[in-house]
Structure formats: structure tokens, C-alpha cells
Amino acid sequence: MADDKEITIYDIAQYLNISATTVSRGLKDHPAINKNTRKKIFEAARHLGYRSNTFASSLRSKKTFTIGVIVPRLNSYFMSSVLAGMEDAASRENYNLIISQSLENAQKEIANAHTMFNKRVDGLLASLAYDTENIAHFEAFFKKGIPVVFFDRVYPHNDSTCIVIDNYKAAYDVTKHLIGQGCRRIVHLGGNLLRNVYADRLKGYKQALKDHNIPFDEKKLLVISKLNEEAGIKAAEHILKMSSRPDAVFAANDTAAVYCMMKLKEAGVGIPADMAFAGFNNDPVSKIIEPNLTTVNYSGYDVGEAAVSSLVNHLNGLSSIKTTNTIILRSDLIIRESSLKNKNL
Amino acid sequence: MADDKEITIYDIAQYLNISATTVSRGLKDHPAINKNTRKKIFEAARHLGYRSNTFASSLRSKKTFTIGVIVPRLNSYFMSSVLAGMEDAASRENYNLIISQSLENAQKEIANAHTMFNKRVDGLLASLAYDTENIAHFEAFFKKGIPVVFFDRVYPHNDSTCIVIDNYKAAYDVTKHLIGQGCRRIVHLGGNLLRNVYADRLKGYKQALKDHNIPFDEKKLLVISKLNEEAGIKAAEHILKMSSRPDAVFAANDTAAVYCMMKLKEAGVGIPADMAFAGFNNDPVSKIIEPNLTTVNYSGYDVGEAAVSSLVNHLNGLSSIKTTNTIILRSDLIIRESSLKNKNL
């Protein structure tokens, strides 16, 4: 514990016989500073082993260079890609990330929002928990003019930007594709309709049915769940018990799709011959399961990057949070064998 | 931007006609404070909409309640489980996490370490990049007595704790299991031997061969790579070209194992009949691929939790970083079909 005393800008100032103000300016490339003194300051700083004190700086400048992130869960492929994109973009802009997870629980999300507020993050990025009903817990941010960007699981709000994909269209396309393969009884495994992603996917599914004159059989063909491993398996059991079996399953995520598929295969259901399958997210498992899973690809990395860029732009005053309300990123239908009844599409 | 002025402890003090000192104490459960005044202070704080200023506090107290985390990549199932465990444990202890990734690049890791140092984290958790050669970039932490805990990809050092599993033993057990299934020519897909995890797994593999009087054919049966999707496919191509084919593959991670397996299956290799397979990590894909992949399970969540607990203990002075040098967590061999040549094990 050789706790040699911390070096401050005053030590540098004294060492060079200049004022602390000049040192402070020199250290952060202030325009009105002599190139030579600037150089000297940096040399002295290195020589003396100076490190800046972000607290003193934040205290004075009221800026923290920290972005808060609230996600439902850290351990999914999609979310970790999002975080990777965020971290990349943030570090390019010299921001740090404080990350917390709500564990899909609205109460914990509220607590996290409070912590972030107290930590005085410069801005907040949030993707909502499974059962969050409203966004009153972000009100404090809006009031203070702290920008909030929602991504993926968003909540439209006048004072914040949303980063999403066109879930409606993506789901429409999936369903249309299945119909094109001759499917007529398509089960939809959906998530909580409070969340835009699941509500929009359901809407897309319904609209595609409608446009092809297929009735929407809510009672039998719609299964709402948490879309995890267990839910996928349960859905399969449900399907196996149905009096007249469906000819396709469209799940709102790949995890549910994959586990449902495994269970059905075990029970001897032929895929795609007896039942076509499609998922959502292009998770790594979708390329591993056999037959490979038809799914919707969209880049978590891009979502994360876009969220940070958008936030940082607001922070730099480059764009008002009021003008940019929604950013829609690209997504693609990836057709794989699990849905190809008709080999020559 | 209704930037109503921030409330400080002075405002509370004035409001209650007491001193700011007392307010400060009241707010943090100082023992020598009247229960009643304490209650009043909390009420006033809520009433006035006070939020503590962590910067002022950190500036004065020299404690930040922030833990820095440096990981190779955020987007792997294992690492996101680790982070989930860390976040849970940290939030229980009122610490926040600042997370950064090295992208498997030593230079970026060095930069990350500097940032963390400048951000004055109370402690650091690190898992090393693929090609990090030494840990000179953590020297500043050691010198200042800032605790550093390495996890998974560690670097033994007197002043820091390591959280690991027994990679040697786990790999030994995998190899022994394959040998028990009758395999004699076992390819090992390994990683950079600079990293303990890969070096130890290789050692375990070699020792198991030795103990069963099987020669170690380094030239033909050892493939070192980055163990990603591409590497798995390349390894398969390599294997297909071999004059005398191996009868098993033991990969140091599941990703490489799975993609290698897929490619070999495509080429008509029967698994496990022609070639048995084993991986490492128990990634979700290992349960999806057919046949299911034999692998080594260990909990990323537990690793993350242990790392934070250990760090926080040091910070609280409950244990010296010198005494606890290494914590070894549990791991298990999970035998699945990919290695069962011999159905009755």
C-alpha cells in the first residue's frame, strides 16, 4: 500500500511555475492555450504521475460522462450484442456505461432507475422488463431534461427517442412466407402484449392472416408466454394435445421456437413436413438446430450503437430529442429449412 | 428542461434549522445521531426532493462505490452469465459496475485499464484478452493498493485473487471419458496457450493420454486457434484431409466443437460412431446440436458472483487480498450423446 500522495493540477502548476487554471486548460485542449505550454503540461503530468479526478470535475462541471443502461437480462445473445455495440460506441465518445438488469421485474426496474438518477448519469438507455406497466419511474429524468432513449422494448414518449425494428412488418413477412408454403393453421407463440415487440409481432401475424383470408383462431392458435426454454416445451406439449394439429408454428423468439421444435421432433413430428417453424432474433441456436430455423435477423450490435449515438447526439446538442422520435433499424427474414415445405420457393 | 435547482444537505439543514453536518450524518445512519432527528431528516429529504451527490461524496471520501470490469467480449453466453452474476452481487452491496471489453486485444485492454484507473474504481475485475502477454498495465492498481481480482482467464499475481475452475482436472476427465469410450486418436482444439484456461485444458488432455499410454501426437492432433465459428469449420476441413482420421475431437469450447461437428456431419462423418465429440462451457448450443454435445459445465453466474464477493470482502477489510490467492469453483462433466460410442457407460 505505497499510497504516495495523489498529484493534482496544483502540483503540476507549481512544478511548472504556472497557474492551475492554465494546467486545467492545457489538459483538455482548450483553444486559447500556447502549444508549447500545453506540451510542457502534458510532459509534467506524465512525469509526476498525474491522474485526473473525475469527481472533482463532475462536481464542478455537472457532467459525468456516464450513461446508464437498464436491460431486462444480461445473459441473452441478443442483449449481449446490444451491450457490445453500446460499449463500442460509448468508448469512442469517451463515455462510460453503468449497466444494470431488471431481471424482467418491474419493481427492480424502478429501483434501477432510481439508482441511475442518483448516480447522475448524463443519459439513460432502457429496454423494458416483461411486466412494466408504465414509465412513471423515468419521469424524474424527463423533468430534469436528462435524455432517455428506449431500445427494442420501448415505450413511446414525447421526450424520448425509440430504437426499434419494424416488428409488425417482420412478423407479417414471416407469416406470409409460411402461408406461401401452404400453411393454414399457424400457431403463434407470443410474449406479453404490454411490450411493443410482442404486440407488434402479433399484429403482423394477424394482418397477414387477414390478407390471405385465413381466420385468426385466438383461442386455439395463440399461446402467450415468457418465451423461455420452459415455455417452448410447454407449447409443444399443448400442440401435441390439440385435436387438429397446426401445420406451422411462428414463435416470437428463437429460444421458444427451438425448444418447442425439439420437443415436437422427439414426439415424431416431422419438420417442416408436418409442421413448419419460424422464430425471431437469429440467435446462434437457430443455425444449429436441425432443420435450421427460419427467423428474423436484426443486429443487436447496431441497436446498441444507434442507441448510444442517438443519446450522445442529444447530449452534444446536435439533435433535439423532440425531433427524432423513432429510429427504425433494418431487419431481414432469413429463410432456412425449418419452413421450406415447398423446396422451390 | 424545467431545471429546478438541486437540493443539497444545506437546504435540508436550513429547512430543519440544524447543521449540514448533522444532516450528512443522519442520512448515512451515523451511530451518534438522535433517532428522532434522523427521522426528520429523512422526511425533509423526501419532501424537498433531495438526491445525494455522489461526486461531492466521492471527492471527499475518496470512495466511489464503483467496480471496474474488463472482459474480452461481452457477447458470449458465458460472459453474459458472468456479468449477470456480478451485477446481482454488486447491486446487493450497493456497488455499481463500469464495464468495458478488450475485444480480445491486448492494446485495448491496456487502454481500458487506464480508463478504469482514472475513473478511480474502488476495485477491478478482469478476464484477460486472447493475446495479453503480461499484466504491467495493472501495476498502477497494485501500487496504489486497489484490489484486482482476475476471473476465468487469470494471471497469478501475489497481490490479487483469481477465480477459476480446475481446468486441468476438467479436461483430464473429458479426455479420460473419451478414452473410456474406446477413442485413441483424439484431436484437441485448443486456444492460445498464453491463457491459463487453454494451457491447463491442454495439460489435462496430455496427462490423461499419458496415464493411458497413448502417445501425444502434437503435430497432427493438436490444433490451436481462436475457437470461434470459423476456427471450428477450419478444423473440420483439416480433419477431413487427414490421412488417418481421428476417432474423437475434444474442443476447448463449445462454439468450436459445434461448428466443427456440423461441418463433419455434412461431410458424412457419423457422430459419435465415427468420431466422438466433446466441448467445454455448456453453452446453450450444446443442448441443441444433434447429437447433444458432451461438455464441461460451470456457472458463469457463480464466477461473477464470487469475483464480486471476493473483491467487496477485500474492500471491507474482511479478508486480505494476500491470503486468499485462488478460489476454485465447481465444474462438472456433462456426458451427452456426442461421445457415447458405448451406450452402456
Next chain:
DNA sequence: TTGTAAGCGTTATCAG
């Protein structure tokens, strides 16, 4: 281009 001086909101010290 540089310097002076005040203050950001807390906590440590010393005193009662």
C-alpha cells in the same frame, strides 16, 4: 494567452 478567486456538495476534524 494566462491568472485570480470563488464555489461545486460533501465529509473529516475538532470542539463543544
Next chain:
DNA sequence: CTGATAACGCTTACAA
């Protein structure tokens, strides 16, 4: 149990 006062290290008017 409570209070006065002085830091903590930096930035920012204002001045020169």
C-alpha cells in the same frame, strides 16, 4: 448528540 470550519480537486467567470 450536535455544530463550525476547512478541505477534497477541479472549472469558470472575470480580469489582465
